[in-house]
Amino acid sequence: MTFIWATRGRTWGFRLLFDAGIADPRAEYLRRFAGVENVMPAFRRDGDVVVARFPDPLNRRDSAGRVIPHEFVVFSPTSNAISSVDDAIRELWPEVDGTFKRIWDGPDPTKSH
Template sequence: MSVVWATRGKTWGFRFLLTGGFADPLAEYESAFAGAGEEPEVCRRTGERVALRFPDPLGRTDRAGRVIPHEFVLSGPSAEGVDSVEDGRRLVWSRPEAADEFERIWEQPNPQ
């Protein structure tokens, strides 16, 4: 099971909150989202991997007023049942390591 999660917070820029165990999650992220475009919502399956992007479910914004995107690369069992943005939002965001963790850190100046 592998989950790569990239997002930004209220005052901090794009970073990986989960690396899926990859030494270089950026390479996995770029490969999964290659050709996915810049749409605010994406669910793109390639083989057993899913690139998933959706706006913050609570409408949180950064200090510039931009809605915060959450971008996930799911593989293995984590990708099972994710066939749409709505599936992904429901299955991924309900996990404590996603919604609860983001609630805890999104306003921190430097999340740990």
């Protein structure tokens, strides 16, 4: 699966955790989410790219009590199976669930390397 995944943890702020192998994933993420920055849940298709945002399926919240959002920019061929937020949850959540369980309650995962 090829996608950008952004979220935040219990104590660490918003981070891009998967970069889809793109040289500048932040720029791609910002461009694709333009216009739906504050929409929850969100779904948009642009050709063969899907943008999806949904709240944490296990209703986790950060230390400030905010809902944990999961935001994805999904590229083909994975995007072909996604036509709604529900599809995004079904297709994408199993791919990141284990990683998120492992890191969400820890320190900033981007600084642990």
